[in-house]
Amino acid sequence: MKKIHLPRSNGCIRTVNVQGDKSLSHRAVIIGSLAKGVTRIDNFLEADDTLNTIKVYKDMGVKIEKKGASYLVHGKGLNSLRQPQEVLYTGNSGTGIRLTLGVLAAQPFTTVITGDKQIVKRPMDRVMEPLMKMGAKFEAANNLAPVTVYGGNLHGMNYRMPMASAQVKSAIILAALHASGDTVITEPVKSRDHTERMLKYFGASVSVKGRKITVKPGVQLKAKRVFVPGDLSSAAYFIMAGLMMKKSIVTVKNIGLNPTRTGLIEVIKKMGGRIRITNMKNRNNEPVGDIVASTSNLKGITIGGALIPKLIDEIPVIAVAAAFATGRTVIRDAQELRFKETDRINTVVTNLKRIGIKAEALPDGMVIHGNGGKPFKYADIDSFGDHRIAMAFSAAALVSESGLLIKDIECVNTSFPRFFSLITSLEGKK
Ligand code: S3P
Numbered sequence: 001m002k003k004i005h006l007p008r009s010n011g012c013i014r015t016v017n018v019q020g021d022k023s024l025s026h027r028a029v030i031i032g033s034l035a036k037g038v039t040r041i042d043n044f045l046e047a048d049d050t051l052n053t054i055k056v057y058k059d060m061g062v063k064i065e066k067k068g069a070s071y072l073v074h075g076k077g078l079n080s081l082r083q084p085q086e087v088l089y090t091g092n093s094g095t096g097i098r099l100t101l102g103v104l105a106a107q108p109f110t111t112v113i114t115g116d117k118q119i120v121k122r123p124m125d126r127v128m129e130p131l132m133k134m135g136a137k138f139e140a141a142n143n144l145a146p147v148t149v150y151g152g153n154l155h156g157m158n159y160r161m162p163m164a165s166a167q168v169k170s171a172i173i174l175a176a177l178h179a180s181g182d183t184v185i186t187e188p189v190k191s192r193d194h195t196e197r198m199l200k201y202f203g204a205s206v207s208v209k210g211r212k213i214t215v216k217p218g219v220q221l222k223a224k225r226v227f228v229p230g231d232l233s234s235a236a237y238f239i240m241a242g243l244m245m246k247k248s249i250v251t252v253k254n255i256g257l258n259p260t261r262t263g264l265i266e267v268i269k270k271m272g273g274r275i276r277i278t279n280m281k282n283r284n285n286e287p288v289g290d291i292v293a294s295t296s297n298l299k300g301i302t303i304g305g306a307l308i309p310k311l312i313d314e315i316p317v318i319a320v321a322a323a324f325a326t327g328r329t330v331i332r333d334a335q336e337l338r339f340k341e342t343d344r345i346n347t348v349v350t351n352l353k354r355i356g357i358k359a360e361a362l363p364d365g366m367v368i369h370g371n372g373g374k375p376f377k378y379a380d381i382d383s384f385g386d387h388r389i390a391m392a393f394s395a396a397a398l399v400s401e402s403g404l405l406i407k408d409i410e411c412v413n414t415s416f417p418r419f420f421s422l423i424t425s426l427e428g429k430k
Contacts, residue, residue, distance in 0.1 A: 003407040004420060006397035008375065011247040011295070012428035018235045020045035020228035021256045022415050023166070024286070026053050026095045027198050028226040029064065030103065030174070032073030033057040033081070035202050037223030039073040043254075044228055048414045049093035056100055056113075059084040075223055078178060083109035087146065090115040092341065092414045094122060095167055097145060099195075101127045102171030105136035106178035107151040114146035118341050118385065126163065127171040133157050134175055134183070156181030156217065163336065164188055164309040166260075169213070170195040176215035177204060187211040191309040192260040194286070198226070201285040229256035229288040233313045233388075234416045236264055237395045240321045241426055242293030243273045244373075244399045249294045250426070257287045263310030265291070267318055271298045271325060300327030300370045308333045313340075316392035319348045322368040323357040323376070324399060331365035341411075342386040351393055354379035355400065376400040380407060387411040394423050 025045040030053065032039030044050065054064050054071070061082035063074040081103070088104075088111060090096035097115050101124065104111050114120065125143035132138065134157050137150040156179045161168060164187055173195050176183035190211055199206045202224055205216035235252040242250025257265075257277065268275050273296040280289040298321055303311075311318065315337060322329035337344040345361045352359040356377035358369040376396050381404050383390035390409050397404035412419045 001408045002410055003405060004409055005403055005405050006394050006423070007403040007427055008400050009245050009398040009426055009428045011245040012426055013249045014426055015251040015253060016238045016422055016425070017253050018230045018238065018255070018422070019047065019416055019418060021231040022047065022049060022233065023095060023192060023194050024198070024228045024256065025050040026093070026099060027194055028228060029053050029057055029073060030099055031198050031202055031221065032223065032226070033062040033075050034078055034103070034177070035075040035221035035223045036077040037075060039075060039223040040225045041071040041073065042069065042225070042227045044071045045231065045415070047417055048091050049096060052089065052091035052093060053096040056088045056090060056096065059086060059088055077220055081107055084111060088113040090119065092116050092118055094119065098124070098127045098167035099170050099174060101147065101149065102131065102174035104149040105131040105134065105151050105175045106154050109151065111149045111151070112146055113149065120145045123339060126165060126168050130159050130168065130172050131175055133159065134179055136175070154179040156183040158184045160186045161188060164191045165336070166191040166195070173199065173206065173213065173215050177217055179217045181217070183215045185213045189306045189309055190260055192258065194258065197285040224284065227283045229283055229286060230254045232256055232261050232264065234419070235291065236314045236317050237391045237423065238426070239264070239268070239275070239291055239293040240317045241395045241398050243268065243275070243296045243298060244321060244324050244395070245426070246295060249292060251290060251292045253290045254288055255291055257289050260310055263307045264314045264318065266307065267301065267303055267311060270301045271321065272296060273298060297373065298325035300325050300329040300368070302330045304332035304365070308336070312336055313388060316344055316348050316388045317395055319352060319366065319368055320392050320396045322370055323352050323355070323359070324373055325370035326372045327370050329368045329370065332362065333364055335364040340386070342384045342389065344386070344389070347384045347386055347389050348392070351381050351389065354381065355396060355404065376404070378402045378404065380405045383408045383411055385411045387414045387416065391416065391419055394419070398426055
């Protein structure tokens with residue numbers, strides 16, 4: 001297992017270009033594969049998770065090639081996927097497997113899909129249960145991957161989702177494209193809406209009214225050009241480092257700012273962080289802009305309710321910033337953290353304690369007692385094989401007494417292979 005000692009930083013002024021958005025990269029491949037014509041994807045995230053998704057759709061007969069810096073997806077339309085010869089393998093990706101389960105549920109052939117050792121422990125009943133209501137059949141021991149999918153002959157439905165999950169919602173929407181009759185989905189709280197936006201951009205009949213999404217089936221999708229903006233979830237580590245480090249200004253360029261993803265920015269403002277957004281533009285139905293974060297005196301806050309799905313992946317790094325803030329931070333309504341690559345309530349709290357922070361796990365969140373901006377204590381950090389834990393505590397290393405040893409770091413390759421070369425560029429002068 002690889003590890004890295006990340007030194008502390010004395011602060012710096014830097015501009016960082018993070019890699020393409022993971023959620024949008026997956027969706028561009030999946031939707032491009034279902035569309036007719038050549039979808040060109042620029043700034044596609046080249047990371048294990050998204051490259052596994054490419055392989056899954058290639059295994060179902062879609063020609064996908066890299067040309068220069070772009071990926072070209074040669075889609076042949078909604079009903080063109082072929083039965084794969086092999087078991088489909090999505091690696092570590094919850095988005096890859098769950099969205100693809102929605103696609104497979106609608107295919108007139110049988111498939112088996114699975115993933116790595118973390119994926120086979122994560123719940124799949126959350127997608128199988130609604131898809132079964134549409135007529136799909138599955139076989140999965142204990143509702144876990146590997147899942148055998150007996151697809152085809154789906155009908156529309158009216159479905160109230162029990163949890164806010166963009167992966168579940170997207171699986172249903174993708175299945176609904178192929179169903180007979182309309183599908184209406186109601187979310188308890190709005191989750192990221194990239195699937196709805198991208199499908200509309202490709203010409204599908206998807207309408208959204210508040211928390212209600214209506215999908216009309218049978219509309220052929222037309223190939224498009226997709227520019228994938230920088231990933232706010234990846235930028236979060238650099239933004240938080242910019243706020244926590246002394247005498248610093250960190251700019252991240254061309255970041256996706258879809259309002260269903262920007263809870264991080266709302267939280268930073270509530271914590272008293274100095275953050276600015278500039279150069280806003282629209283790229284293929286998604287807002288994009290630059291973010292400038294400057295040294296701030298952060299204060300503890302309460303985070304919960306409808307904000308949670310808008311920042312679910314950023315909670316590990318928000319917890320690190322809360323540990324560096326003045327006062328107490330309480331995070332509630334975030335029980336979904338227990339179903340991520342690791343149980344992130346436990347893995348965050350465990351590592352916070354190691355760097356000298358008083359923190360308690362709650363069933364649906366955590367309480368963090370901020371240390372008022374004192375450098376964190378030296379410790380060995382265990383990523384537990386979770387990319388977001390490795391990256392959140394790398395940001396903590398920059399504001400520690402003498403750096404941190406981050407263990408088991410290969411996992412960052414799932415979402416952000418260039419992470420360590422970029423984060424070490426914030427080390428500044430010793
Ligand atoms: C994602 C949705 C979220 C998020 C994940 C990516 C997506 O998961 O945590 O990293 O691309 O749809 P849930 O939908 O399970 O909350």
